[in-house]
Amino acid sequence: MDPLEDVLTLLQTRSHLSASLAAGGRWAVRFDAPRVVKFNAVRRGSCQLEVDGIDEPVDLAEGDCYLLTRPRSFTLRSDPEAAPVDGGAVFTQARGGVARAGRGDDVFLIGGGFSFGTRAQELLLDRLPPLVHVPAGTPHAEAVQWALTAIEQELTHRPMASTLMAEHLAVVMFVHVLRLHLERAPHAASGWLAGLADPVVATALACLHREPARSWTVAELAAAAAVSRSTLAARFKSTVGQGPLEYLTRWRIELAARQLREGGATLASIAHSVGYGSESAFSVAFKRVLGTPPGDYRKHPSMPDA
Numbered sequence: 001m002d003p004l005e006d007v008l009t010l011l012q013t014r015s016h017l018s019a020s021l022a023a024g025g026r027w028a029v030r031f032d033a034p035r036v037v038k039f040n041a042v043r044r045g046s047c048q049l050e051v052d053g054i055d056e057p058v059d060l061a062e063g064d065c066y067l068l069t070r071p072r073s074f075t076l077r078s079d080p081e082a083a084p085v086d087g088g089a090v091f092t093q094a095r096g097g098v099a100r101a102g103r104g105d106d107v108f109l110i111g112g113g114f115s116f117g118t119r120a121q122e123l124l125l126d127r128l129p130p131l132v133h134v135p136a137g138t139p140h141a142e143a144v145q146w147a148l149t150a151i152e153q154e155l156t157h158r159p160m161a162s163t164l165m166a167e168h169l170a171v172v173m174f175v176h177v178l179r180l181h182l183e184r185a186p187h188a189a190s191g192w193l194a195g196l197a198d199p200v201v202a203t204a205l206a207c208l209h210r211e212p213a214r215s216w217t218v219a220e221l222a223a224a225a226a227v228s229r230s231t232l233a234a235r236f237k238s239t240v241g242q243g244p245l246e247y248l249t250r251w252r253i254e255l256a257a258r259q260l261r262e263g264g265a266t267l268a269s270i271a272h273s274v275g276y277g278s279e280s281a282f283s284v285a286f287k288r289v290l291g292t293p294p295g296d297y298r299k300h301p302s303m304p305d306a
Helices: 003-010 087-092 142-157 162-184 191-195 199-210 218-225 229-240 244-262 267-273 279-290 294-299
Strands: 014-017 020-024 028-031 037-044 047-051 058-060 065-068 074-077 098-102 107-115 131-134
Touching: 003 162, 003 191, 003 199, 003 244, 014 162, 028 087, 037 142, 037 162, 058 131, 065 162, 087 098, 107 142, 107 162, 131 162, 142 162, 191 199, 191 229, 199 218, 199 229, 199 244, 218 229, 218 244, 229 244, 244 267, 244 279, 244 294, 267 279, 267 294, 279 294
Parallel strands: 020 098
Antiparallel strands: 014 107, 020 107, 028 074, 037 065, 037 107, 047 058, 047 074, 065 131
16 A cells, blocks of 8 residues: 555545535525534535635635635635524535525535544644645546546435445545645645655655565665665655654554554564564554553553654
8 A cells, every 4th residue: 555545544534425505695604613524515606615714715616625624613605795604503404415505506515524533633634734625627636526526426316325435435535635735735735745745755655654564774765766865864854754764663653553442462463563573662662652552552542642
């Protein structure tokens, strides 16, 4: 697996679709801060998006979509002068999977959210800006539009297993949005996610994720990326924010933490599986990264990260 696939798999990425929104005339709907990563896509018409903490509203055109990666309240509206109504009340009255605002249906949005397992904030969401906007006219955005069209068809025609299919398609859309975001605005990402936009760093990351238990050296990673040792070390540090071997340690601990959360393997076997020769060395590294010994983490995996 590549680094992005590894992280999304580790985080158990899931989608949850909500009712669609049809609106017309002058309208505005205010939403409380979502507890998931929220997405909406404009399938017809246009509107404005306002997000708490972001100074300027975003104009959304037909075909646009966006992700909210932070729990911030937001408003969808026809124009700046429209008085907002509560989104919870609007969606409580949804019929046939469609909520309505204003008068008419010249605007139509589909939406939902993405939820993740433990450690999503640290590994993924903090690496993204609060708002990721993907305009319809973005080069290579056809894949996102294909996924959105397929989701809408599943929700409209309701063939067998339509909800399951639409939710899987939403995860496909999420991956495409992340890809496009890294292509369009690589400097808006940080950490390992930003490293994927640098071909040298991306090669080293791919090596580390392909064989995390291997005793990598910086020289071996540099040879794989066809650059000097000093070049790799400098580019990796400036892009990812830590050296390649420090990153490897942290990724090994993430893999070990998943095993501790999900299974009953011994600490010795977990240590060996992620590249540590002894349980004691593994325990020291685990506590240094996550702030708690692995045995305690197994008992309380939801404790705050260090």
